[in-house]
Amino acid sequence: MNNKSLSRYELGSSIPPADALKNIADALGVSSDALLNDDTVAIKDKDLLKKFEAIQDMNEEDKALVTRFLDLTIRDFNARKAYK
Secondary structure, rough: HHHHHHHHHHHOOOOOHHHHHHHHHHHHHHOOHHHHHOOOOOOOOHHHHHHHHHHHHOOOOHHHHHHHHHHHHHHHHHHHHOOO
């Protein structure tokens, strides 16, 4: 794929064929679905983003532990906020 084609895809002036879409998704490490749907959430806090990226590399047991801790912390935060 050349830069000119990629630029047209980014600008929305051209639609990539299915095989090109798959290649782009593979190169970015996402599904073709992720490229087609505009429901992504951007994490603006770079430090937080790095932490989430590190969590993605963890095994399932460690991910579950981190998730449980986050759930408890968020629940505590929401409870404190509700009683202010």
